Amino acid sequence: MIVNTSFNVRGEPIVCSPADTVRCFMVTDLDCLAIGNCFLRKEEQDASLMHEYVDPPVA
Numbered sequence: 001m002i003v004n005t006s007f008n009v010r011g012e013p014i015v016c017s018p019a020d021t022v023r024c025f026m027v028t029d030l031d032c033l034a035i036g037n038c039f040l041r042k043e044e045q046d047a048s049l050m051h052e053y054v055d056p057p058v059a
Contacts, residue, residue, distance in 0.1 A: 047058050 006031045007016045007024060015021045025033040025040070033040045042050075046059055 022049070 006014045007021060009024055009027060012024070015024050021033070021035055022040070026042070026045065031042055033042075
């Protein structure tokens with residue numbers, strides 16, 4: 001599937017750079033990311049880039 005839409009995690013701003021995109025990708029349930037001429041598989045990325053995203057408290 002290819003998704004071409006705003007890309008962010010709920011409560012976070014829309015990504016604005018390739019670095020933002022990779023950080024967001026690493027904390028989502030997405031398996032792969034195509035950005036420019038790069039194709040990333042999460043399973044092949046450095047596990048230290050993953051962290052658990054915690055939903056912000058609901059006001």
